[in-house]
Amino acid sequence: MRPVTVACLLAACLASGPVSAEPAKPPAATAPHGTPPHATVPLPPPEPPARPNDLSPPAPRVTPLPPERPPELATGRELAKEPEPKPAGEAAKEAPAALPEAPLPPARPPELSGEAALALKVAAPDDAACLRRLERLGARFEAMAPLGNGQCSAPRPLAITALADGVALEPAATLNCRTAEALARWATEVQASARKELDDSLKSLSLGGTYVCRGQNHDTDAKLSEHSFANAVDVMGYGFAKRPALNVTAAPDGTPEAAFLAAVRASACGFFRTVLGPGSDAAHGNHLHLDERERNAGHRLCQ
Ligand SMILES: [Zn+2]
Structure with missing residues (x-):
């Protein structure tokens, strides 16, 4: 009895799927009374949402991480080139805007360029030309x-x-x-x-x-x-x-x-x-x- 009813329900659902799927959302808002017949339908909906949820979450999780880096990167920029006399409030507001751009350059300049540049400047300023x-x-x-x-x-x-x-x-x-x-x-x-x-x-x-x-x-x-x-x-x-x-x-x-x-x-x-x-x-x-x-x-x- 159960397999038959399930098959019938699935068949009914498939048959009316395209029609009921679209109305399914509007009815929730406009006609809550039309939903009761679908009470047996909860089985199909859980499957699709489970997958998309796994796929969709990672994207938002990856994007939120960058914000944590910018603060350090922003300091690297300031040390490297830009002296920003702007108030902390404005700097904090501007920081998020610079987040997408910051991640790429920051990784290289902070340690390598900073020390390397200083080392070169201190090591052989005058002598390099003199030796030549x-x-x-x-x-x-x-x-x-x-x-x-x-x-x-x-x-x-x-x-x-x-x-x-x-x-x-x-x-x-x-x-x-x-x-x-x-x-x-x-x-x-x-x-x-x-x-x-x-x-x-x-x-x-x-x-x-x-x-x-x-x-x-x-x-x-x-x-x-x-x-x-x-x-x-x-x-x-x-x-x-x-x-x-x-x-x-x-x-x-x-x-x-x-x-x-x-x-x-x-x-x-x-x-x-x-x-x-x-x-x-x-x-x-x-x-x-x-x-x-x-x-x-x-x-x-x-x-
Ligand atoms: Zn002498």
Whole structure:
């Protein structure tokens, strides 16, 4: 009896399905009395709703999640680019509008771009360009580990072994890039002077000291020397391809050697902020002291 009645009910439902399904909704509002006959129909309706409910809910659940991210993402944007002086009330109202856009960019910039950008800016601001220039000048050098001892410090020192034209530094110099670049540029002038005044080629620079943690003129009570910052170099003499090496000490007036020494000392003032040598004072009687000390208004000391 039951299977028959169920079949009859189903058949009736199927037969009248298209007709009753549509009226089913309107009757609920307009004719509640017409619904009682469908009391046996509750079986079919439960099946369709169960499936759609499972399918439909996930969509709303996925969309609600984004709102939780925006607050963090919004801060990432603010840190990255936009400083927003707007009141908190307006910012909160605008936040939801920005939610759909925020999810995509935020994931990338927050950690990677922020730290990476800062690291790059802090790591090699000036030196990157300086190192490229030093390479183009033909210098041979290697980066060294940071140097420091008390107040002495050289955060990015270089070990320079040779300059343009294979001019050797004897011994190798420990200098920051700016001073190394000044030395490399000046060496090209020294080379030109060697060919002009001595008809010879410069092959080496004899150095007395570069990075040394000490006071000026080796006075422990004096202000720290620029040598304490890898910012200075002492040149003792010059080596040539054919003729004997020439010390910085004064040569007899009127000789090619004297002309050469005068020329290279004068040209050093165009590359270094400080140039001291024989005649300047007792401490520089046998070498040229060249450094890049910063002075007010860019003043130089060229003696
Ligand atoms: Zn010196």
